[in-house]
Amino acid sequence: MEKTKVKPKFGLSRRQFLKGTAATGVLVGTMGAMNLTPKAVADEVEQPPELKKVRTTCSPNCTGACGVEAIVENDELKAIIQAADYEDEVYNPRGCLKGLSMMNLVYGPDRLKTPLIQKGQPGVDDLEESTWDEALDYTAQRLKEIAEKYGPESIGVAFQVGGTSYVHKGALSRLATLAGWNIHHAYDQNGDLPMFWPMTFGVQSEELEPSEWLNSTYMAVFGSNILATRLPDAHFLVDSRNQGAKVVVFDPNFSPTAAKADEYVPINSSSDAVVALGICKVIVEEGLHDESFLKTFTDFPLLVRSDNGKRLKAEEVAGLTPPPVPDYRQSFVAYNGSFLAVDPEKLDLPENIWLEGEVEVPLKDGSKVKAKTVFQLLKESLGQYTPEMVAEESGMNPEDLVRIAREMGTAETLHIVYGASNYQWYHGDLKGRALALINVLTGNIGRPGAGISTYAGQYRIRLNVGEWWVPEGRPQNWLPFLYLLNGPTENMKAKHPEHGIKALIFGWGNPFDQHNMANILRERVQSGELEFVAVMDFQMTTSCHFSHVVLPGVTWFEKTDLVATPVHPYLQLQQPAIPPVYDCKPELWIIRELAKRWDPEFEQYFFPGFEANEAAEEAIKLMLRTGGPAVEGITLEMLKEGPVRLKSEVPGHKQIPFYEQVQFKRPFPPQSLPAKLEATAQFVKSGQIEFYKDEDVFLELGEELPVHKPPFEDSEYALNPEAREKYKFSYITRNGIYRVHSTHSNNIWMNELQEGKPHVWLNPEDAREKGIKTGDPVEVYNDRGKVFCYAIVDPGIGRHVAIFEQGWWSRYLRGTSYNALTYPFIKPTHEVYFVPGMWAPNTAWNECLCDVRKVGDQE
Amino acid sequence: MRLGMVIDLDKCIGCRTCAVVCKSHNAQPPGTWWNRVFTPGSDYHQNAVGEEGNLLMTFLPVSCQMCDNAPCEKVCPVGATFTDDKGVVLIDFERCIGCRYCIAACPYNVRQFNWEDPKKVKERAGYKEDYQYGYPADVRDEDGRLVYTPNRPVGTVEKCTFCFQYTSQGKNPACVDACPSKARIFGDLDDPNSEVSRLIRERQAFRLKEELGTNPKVYYLPASKPNR
Amino acid sequence: MSQSNLATSTPVPVTSKGVNKVLVLAGILLLISLSAWGFQLKNGLIVTDMSNSFSWGLYIATFAFFVGIAAGGLIVSSSVYLFNLENLKPFTKIASLSAFACTLGAGAMILPDMGRVDRVFYMILHPNISSPLVWDMIVIASYLVVTFLSVYMQLLPDWKRDGRGFLNGWTKKCSFEEVEEFSKRWSRRVAIIGLPFAVLIHTVTALLFATQASRSYWNTASLPPDFIAAAVASGTALVMVISILAVGKDRFNQYQDAFRTLATIVAGALVVHFFLISVDLIIHAWWGGAEGQELFYILFDRYGLLYGIEILLPAFTMIFFFTSKGKSSRNALLFGSLLLFIGIFAHRLMLMYPSFNMIPLNMHVSGVDIGNWAYPVATGEFQEGISSFTSFWPYKPTGVELALSLLPYGIVMFVVSFVMKLYPLLPSGLNKD
């Protein structure tokens, strides 16, 4: 064989095998496909190629926000690895299988190439390729027509929660605000808003940063599958356990997280409140609660009128003068032998204040009324949650309950993780209030390693973004997504547009798979009820198929953006590693182009004259300048060097919720961005942690205190009493490790790892009864719809549970949708807590009944 | 120097990140996996094993075990599989005749054959025209043998190289750097002070199919939880 | 094959229609198999049903089959010399030729199994002496030379007489007697050195498998003797079949004695074969455990039919050939041999199924009742919607594999009939009436 010296040319975008002269070999003639590779001589060891490495941030909707390094050659993304450059070593390396295989989406078969316009029937006909001008002109023209006919508020805008993209998502908020469109907040649309937070603590949601788990001595996980949904942080769970913390997992299903725990406690679906209240009863009965904490930080000493169930106001009591308080506060009354007007701005009740008891209160009008302390009422209410009753409702062993209650009651630092899947139930708020009660009773709040956390999607905004998101502080229209599906309700506080929503513009989301009644959305587009839909995405999702216009955006490897998410308190820069692939464009550019077509005046709001990435940098500078204390002193240049920890008042800038409240005795709540304090504080008027809610709806529903209510009674059975007999399976749509919701649904490698098929998990006993075996094609269905998938029989699944891993594009489900089964229930207590752009009725994905059958078996 | 790896099964969360990062950095076409992670006892990864009240789930990553007494090397008729001076078992892509004897011989089923031109597989999977992922250059060892190439010649065998492209530069393998649980530790088994040596000594390390006498250089730490 | 045409008074090449038909058939087989090979070269081995978990299939089974039947030739000719089985003497040429052709066929069959057939010469350039495959190559190549020499030596006198031949220029100077004497002496020598080679090719081919400690079904010391036993049985049967066909119906009785001897050898070898198989099965069964259960499931349940063929057909032949009825009639011998071939072929295929479908990386999962869990293997094939991992591969040879596996059949038929067409293989005396 001839020896050819070959010097590798790294300039080539594609490395080919150099064809040698096939002088020898058998059957040379037929060997077209086989090249002989000449061997380089020994002294010519190759030098590593020049590879460009760009530090950027992975940022789908998973909360990870992992710092990654893109390995680039000739403007092509070749490989990805964690940047592992966090100052706090324990956070290195952050990343997961999805983030590190993004090339499958960047260059995969579903990547969008050009703008598309639907000229026929959405969801039926193929979209046609168009130029950017055509697509943008058409979009602007259709929007203007609709606004003219129904008003601009009939145009709905949805974009996923802000933490992963302060610049580009902010641009859409900016345009929607300028144009007077309605915004559907992603947080409640996702079902990620744990409504117990506003109810109890007056905040949007809070969590310990995961490195704090190392400071816990007891971790109780209620339905959060950390090993799947907090992949980059899951090691903290194992590390914490190995350092001596006890880890207990409560879940109807044996999850990987349960497998790593010291103890797994199987409980019935949505029976967490009864378990938590049973635990609280033991703690209170055995005096394991922290009285001084309760007297200082909670509403437990406050008096509640026995006649109307309302909290007694200082202004009602004879001889009491309430201290001056802002509008959003209220002075209530406590008792220590005499009545005290409680100052809601100060947490300084005397040690001898009554926690328990009943007194007669002289009122200003001369009448008298009986009143009990909140704690007294609570104790009475807890009376029903005996270990036997809890066992009955939850399936938990009574001895275990008592033992665990004592363990929790005596734990040095208790951390409870309350999973999204667990609060995405109709009574998720009650469960949260009951779980939070364990922490509060034991004083496990506001200390390192102690607290209750809800690690859901990337929701909370970490800095003041108003200057960029809300131009000139203009008013915004917010319409919770559930009303879009459900229509207006009697108690709604949000303003429903007169003609409803006629056009939908969205990005960073795939509502035609991901949002409940996805099938209804599809029908509305096809019937013309929803007249126009435009989407920005970088790949051809199900939603794109149902849109009239598809505007191809870019991935996080192709643009500049700013990222800071709650679980991971670093401010990070997203930097373009490669130029946009095909004819895709950064969203800021798309939005600017749309803005100027809607109204030429608007262009000036989007840094005209700057190229998209430069404009993004301008927006970042603006937000850093006006972002408030969390970003104080942080500059763009610093971010270009690497991630910078957000500032907080906790030593080491740690993220420990309510640290300031507990350590510095500040009133509740801390501010929840982006709202102003008064908007949220009005819901905890006492300035304390509130377990007693005396709004009328709560009193009517008997939910003034945390109680247990069984699932389905107020939802499925109320909707259709027949469901009780017809549908015995609870339909739990959990997250898989292979997708971030529907993102990566089409990732070739991810699908290789899961047989390329969507599955439903069933208990062996249930499967046997239904004659279903692993691998069988099945349908999960109810009256609203069905989803096609393949069965997996798993001994870890609870009885009468059908688990579907959500996020599959419709095309993998033979055109069905797993969200055709779910229903947009609205719980009235949620409607009370409406703050535009913050709080709204939350979606309850798992409040859903179904049945399963083998495909072919008809009912 | 004898390079070796320790995988801590207690820390391993079964996330398969190591499998995926291996696939990407080593340009494995769809269908080919040098590194796998499964749940022993279950057909589907991360399913429970056992029965109600007695459930179990552990994870076991398996890639080339880098046998000191490597059957794959012994059976290779042309010396395409060889062990380098650091104990890494490698394949010369220009030498392999594709007899697949090594696949039959490997007790760990880690060897992968290019049944088809990898470029064609990628094309069929639908990637952007001409797009190739993975470490983009050929890598040769000191003797000029081609031990890594982003597009493997059809008809040759491949497997984990301990990321030769990185480890020959003194860096860590991709799976070690990428494991979000830091469950994979890489180092010199000959150095008694290396972390790998220390862990093997202190943590009851075991190896797979020890009874076959293949003498792997990949060690596992048991998945046992602390006893309290 | 028609036989009457052999009855010419002088030993001249056979130019019968029968031989021509075989040649045409051989041509067709070669054409089919070579086109299949071309197709495979273009697309890669993906056109087969092999996968990473089932890395050897029909090709290697066919290879092993042909190695096995290649034994017969030298066993027959050596027996003539070593054991003085004079009645077999008339068939030594045919025997040697069939051995040569089968070895050639076996060698050819291994080529398409190579992913990089263009590099096979690396086996010579860079042989790795610890590889049983290299030893196999050496012994097979040597055997090919030996069988070639055997045919060559035996044909020399005929060539001398007819004044033609191949590589025999040097005999021009010699007298016919000298050549005959030379031929006799050397045929004997070749036969004697050939016998150990015949034994060796089976031993080494068996060692190819038996050395593999990770595959318990192969990893037994009884595999080499069993290969030899099976080879003696099937190789002898092949010589017998060719001879029966060559001498024709009419003169069957003339050689019945020889055929009886051959049939007895076949049956005797099968006794040894079954003895070795049963010993192995007994050991697996006695040891029991999950692995043993798995093996028995695969042998008797999952691949029960194939295993049944492997066991029952040769067993029938064995018993049949011990009976005088089985030994005595032409049809009985042909029928028994046919069953034997099918059985031995099944045996070769069954080298693959139990071995590859018992994934070597299997484990006991403590704490739950799982004894033999197989760690899934990446298949190496990609298809959307289909798992890339498997712990059981129900291998079914594809059309391309079936077509390509016709190659050695084509080669054997071609070589045997071509040589028969050119040169007389039965001694002239035989051709008289």
Ligand SMILES: Nc1nc2c(c(=O)[nH]1)N[C@H]1C(S)=C(S)[C@@H](COP(=O)(O)OP(=O)(O)OC[C@H]3O[C@@H](n4cnc5c(=O)[nH]c(N)nc54)[C@H](O)[C@@H]3O)O[C@H]1N2
């Ligand atoms: N890999 C990956 N990670 C993600 C995401 C993703 O898509 N993929 N999404 C991110 C987002 S946006 C979110 S909101 C979070 C969600 O994070 P999680 O809340 O952890 O999500 P799930 O996987 O839905 O559910 C976890 C567990 O809840 C259990 N469960 C369900 N109902 C109940 C109940 O009533 N009681 C109890 N005790 N347990 C119950 C289920 O059995 C399951 O084991 O994950 C985030 N992380």
Ligand SMILES: Nc1nc2c(c(=O)[nH]1)N[C@H]1C(S)=C(S)[C@@H](COP(=O)(O)OP(=O)(O)OC[C@H]3O[C@@H](n4cnc5c(=O)[nH]c(N)nc54)[C@H](O)[C@@H]3O)O[C@H]1N2
């Ligand atoms: N039944 C059921 N439904 C659920 C859930 C459930 O548990 N059960 N979970 C709910 C929850 S918690 C959530 S958070 C939601 C999530 O639901 P979605 O918000 O719809 O999230 P994804 O499915 O990930 O969709 C994100 C889309 O944005 C695109 N995208 C990502 N980054 C960019 C970008 O930078 N630019 C552009 N232009 N596009 C981008 C992706 O390609 C993808 O198509 O789903 C909810 N739906």
Ligand code: SF4
């Ligand atoms: S998908 Fe989420 S967890 Fe995974 S690397 Fe990206 S941001 Fe991190």
Ligand code: SF4
């Ligand atoms: S990346 Fe680490 S934790 Fe994840 S499966 Fe691999 S070894 Fe286990």
Ligand code: SF4
């Ligand atoms: S694990 Fe297999 S491929 Fe790796 S060295 Fe051992 S025998 Fe060879």
Ligand code: SF4
């Ligand atoms: S397939 Fe290649 S590496 Fe494996 S034994 Fe054959 S020649 Fe050696």
Ligand code: SF4
């Ligand atoms: S060392 Fe490299 S090649 Fe080997 S399994 Fe890890 S990533 Fe893959």
Ligand SMILES: [Mo]
């Ligand atoms: Mo979410």
